[in-house]
Amino acid sequence: MGSDDGPPALSAAEALSAYTVMVQARAVDDRLWQLSRQGRAHFVITSAGHEATQVGMALAIRAGHDYVVPYYRDMALVLALGQTPRDLLLHAMGRAADPASGGRQMYGHFSSRARRIVSGSSSVGSHLVHAVGLAFALRIGGERDTAVVTSFGEGATAEGAWHEALTIAGIQRLPVVFVCESNQYAISMPHHAEVPVADVALKAAGYGMPGEVVDGNDLRAVALAMRRAMARARADGGPTLLECKTYRLRPHSNADDDRRYRAAAEVDAWRARDPIGRFGEVLVREYGVAPAVLAQIAGQARAEVDQATLDADAAPAPHPATIADHVFGTVAGAAPRSEDQRHA
Amino acid sequence: MPVITVREALRQALHELMQDERVFIIGEDIGHYGSTYGVTAGFLEQYGAERIRDAPIAEAGIVGLAIGAALVGMRPIAEIMSVNFSLLAFDQLINHAAKIYSMFGGQMHVPMVLRTTNGWTQLSATHSQSFDVMFAHVPGLKVVAPATPYDMKGLLRASVADPDPVIFIEHTLMYTVKGEVPDEPYEVPIGRSALVREGRHATVVTYSRMVHLSLQAAEVLSREGIEVEIVDLRTLRPLDMSLAIESFKRTGRGVVVTEDWQSFGTSAEIAARLYEYGFDYLDAPITRVNFREVPMPYSKNLELKTVITVDRIANAIRDALK
Ligand SMILES: Cc1ncc(C[n+]2csc(CCOP(=O)(O)OP(=O)(O)O)c2C)c(N)n1
Ligand SMILES: [Mg+2]
Numbered sequence: 001m002g003s004d005d006g007p008p009a010l011s012a013a014e015a016l017s018a019y020t021v022m023v024q025a026r027a028v029d030d031r032l033w034q035l036s037r038q039g040r041a042h043f044v045i046t047s048a049g050h051e052a053t054q055v056g057m058a059l060a061i062r063a064g065h066d067y068v069v070p071y072y073r074d075m076a077l078v079l080a081l082g083q084t085p086r087d088l089l090l091h092a093m094g095r096a097a098d099p100a101s102g103g104r105q106m107y108g109h110f111s112s113r114a115r116r117i118v119s120g121s122s123s124v125g126s127h128l129v130h131a132v133g134l135a136f137a138l139r140i141g142g143e144r145d146t147a148v149v150t151s152f153g154e155g156a157t158a159e160g161a162w163h164e165a166l167t168i169a170g171i172q173r174l175p176v177v178f179v180c181e182s183n184q185y186a187i188s189m190p191h192h193a194e195v196p197v198a199d200v201a202l203k204a205a206g207y208g209m210p211g212e213v214v215d216g217n218d219l220r221a222v223a224l225a226m227r228r229a230m231a232r233a234r235a236d237g238g239p240t241l242l243e244c245k246t247y248r249l250r251p252h253s254n255a256d257d258d259r260r261y262r263a264a265a266e267v268d269a270w271r272a273r274d275p276i277g278r279f280g281e282v283l284v285r286e287y288g289v290a291p292a293v294l295a296q297i298a299g300q301a302r303a304e305v306d307q308a309t310l311d312a313d314a315a316p317a318p319h320p321a322t323i324a325d326h327v328f329g330t331v332a333g334a335a336p337r338s339e340d341q342r343h344a
Numbered sequence: 345m346p347v348i349t350v351r352e353a354l355r356q357a358l359h360e361l362m363q364d365e366r367v368f369i370i371g372e373d374i375g376h377y378g379s380t381y382g383v384t385a386g387f388l389e390q391y392g393a394e395r396i397r398d399a400p401i402a403e404a405g406i407v408g409l410a411i412g413a414a415l416v417g418m419r420p421i422a423e424i425m426s427v428n429f430s431l432l433a434f435d436q437l438i439n440h441a442a443k444i445y446s447m448f449g450g451q452m453h454v455p456m457v458l459r460t461t462n463g464w465t466q467l468s469a470t471h472s473q474s475f476d477v478m479f480a481h482v483p484g485l486k487v488v489a490p491a492t493p494y495d496m497k498g499l500l501r502a503s504v505a506d507p508d509p510v511i512f513i514e515h516t517l518m519y520t521v522k523g524e525v526p527d528e529p530y531e532v533p534i535g536r537s538a539l540v541r542e543g544r545h546a547t548v549v550t551y552s553r554m555v556h557l558s559l560q561a562a563e564v565l566s567r568e569g570i571e572v573e574i575v576d577l578r579t580l581r582p583l584d585m586s587l588a589i590e591s592f593k594r595t596g597r598g599v600v601v602t603e604d605w606q607s608f609g610t611s612a613e614i615a616a617r618l619y620e621y622g623f624d625y626l627d628a629p630i631t632r633v634n635f636r637e638v639p640m641p642y643s644k645n646l647e648l649k650t651v652i653t654v655d656r657i658a659n660a661i662r663d664a665l666k
Contacts, residue, residue, distance in 0.1 A: 318643050
């Protein structure tokens with residue numbers, strides 16, 4: 001149901017806007033890698049290839065209502081939730097106006113209070129427990145129709161914190177959807193060297209929650225599986241583990257050389273299954289969208305990213321006087337008493 | 345003597361150590377990938393997957409496995425690509441590795457080495473930290489942080505030969521630093537500092553990458569007629585302060601340079617020992633140069649304000665001479 005061969009699961013408007021975000025995400029990704037080669041963005045990490053998984057997830061998330069605890073790969077997801085190419089370029093270039101952290105945190109650590117996107121640190125898998133905590137508080141606080149989505153790679157499932165998060169969510173039946181963006185590598189290490197079973201989804205059984213393998217390059221399949229999982233979470237039916245099988249089409253980050261561990265033929269085979277081209281075909285075939293419209297979307301995305309780059313380039317770096325901002329909160333009437341304010 | 349990089353020196357030491365059948369290496373991306381900083385490139389092909397073990401992303405598992413194997417006589421070398429992620433293995437290191445010898449009444453010991461890296465370069469808050477002080481705080485852990493290719497090779501060999509768990513701290517910005525290294529095997533003993541520059545006006549006590557920056561600052565000051573003496577501690581635990589205190593007694597002025605936050609940091613312990621053992625010789629307050637106390641910012645301009653520069657070291661030395 002809802003695969004490329006099934007009946008349309010999304011309205012024409014949803015399908016077209018999802019496609020637009022996927023294309024936009026790829027255009028941002030292209031630009032990030034270009035900026036990194038030019039030395040204008042020090043650290044970049046790719047989402048290319050993961051667009052169907054991430055935008056498919058977003059189709060089941062009510063932006064600004066449900067909480068999302070993403071990982072560094074999730075640029076297309078945060079775009080789909082309403083962040084802009086400009087936001088992302090400000091983030092990658094470490095500008096004062098970077099909405100994630102004001103130029104403090106390296107690219108890929110997305111956050112927005114308004115959009116309920118919660119930033120994590122860089123230790124993989126450690127953010128899942130926060131998703132569990134959010135869900136716990138939401139349930140106590142009575143936000144009963146709010147669910148929490150958190151995502152991670154298959155490599156992260158080896159970490160202790162991953163296990164602890166699923167254990168607690170499973171025991172307490174918390175409204176969390178755990179989404180594994182299963183791209184077959186953790187930097188250089190192939191799936192079989194990170195995960196002892198063929199599917200991460202199999203692990204769900206050990207935590208008392210349903211686990212499902214989804215074709216992560218099929219936007220509609222992801223959207224449908226996500227909608228089921230979110231409905232379950234909202235109805236107090238407990239957590240779900242979804243494994244979206246996909247592939248990243250670029251190296252892990254700009255510090256990586258993927259030719260050292262992936263055969264060109266393998267990468268090419270996955271390029272042929274590029275989720276964007278694949279969904280473009282669906283739009284033409286099933287939704288009767290004219291190919292010229294797709295070309296127009298691509299042109300618009302490039303123009304928007306060009307403008308966003310100019311804006312981010314012109315934006316100021318964080319002011320040195322702000323260097324110690326946001327290390328500690330302020331408490332009214334309780335100024336620190338220290339002979340030495342350097343470390344206050 | 346051949347001049348090679350820190351990376352080459354570590355590789356030489358590891359190749360020599362692999363001749364001992366009890367030695368194996370385990371870590372993330374260390375096999376085909378040759379590890380994040382290329383130190384184990386070619387090792388998998390040469391020694392096989394049994395002894396060059398790619399691990400899943402499970403730092404507590406990696407260190408725990410090394411502890412278990414060490415208990416039965418192996419000489420594990422565990423690698424955690426960035427010290428920031430060693431935090432996930434702190435229970436294994438502190439509640440286990442550091443205490444087993446004592447808790448087992450000396451019946452079993454843990455001759456493992458954890459190789460890991462400090463360092464920064466626009467990698468921001470959770471990729472740029474240093475936890476030297478947290479390791480060195482714990483009795484039962486030895487902590488080594490060499491500065492030169494010669495010491496890297498000699499101390500890595502000594503660390504693997506040591507009966508206790510050793511945290512061997514490298515630096516991402518030092519792999520291409522060059523220096524003379526003999527081809528043949530040798531050890532540099534753990535717990536011995538070294539005098540790396542002679543001078544009469546002030547004593548700089550430091551270690552790891554800051555040795556190089558301190559040497560550069562010393563050259564700048566030399567042109568102003570100021571001659572500083574520099575002591576490289578090389579090991580943080582056991583801490584050999586003998587050369588530093590001897591020097592301090594001659595100069596009466598001390599500067600401590602460590603690449604970590606100042607509060608409760610390694611420089612606090614070093615300065616305290618200078619005060620304790622050199623109080624009668626003190627001519628001026630000891631000055632310290634450290635990271636600015638903020639999570640490391642990504643933005644280059646803020647990062648450069650947070651880290652230690654040659655200028656900041658030179659200024660601290662001038663202050664100590666006032
Ligand atoms: C605790 C911890 N260990 C190691 C790393 C280094 N690291 C960053 S990403 C990564 C691979 C993660 O792979 P996976 O979870 O499959 O996600 P993917 O990058 O493939 O999307 C590793 C090992 C880290 N960030 N945190
Ligand atoms: Mg992966």
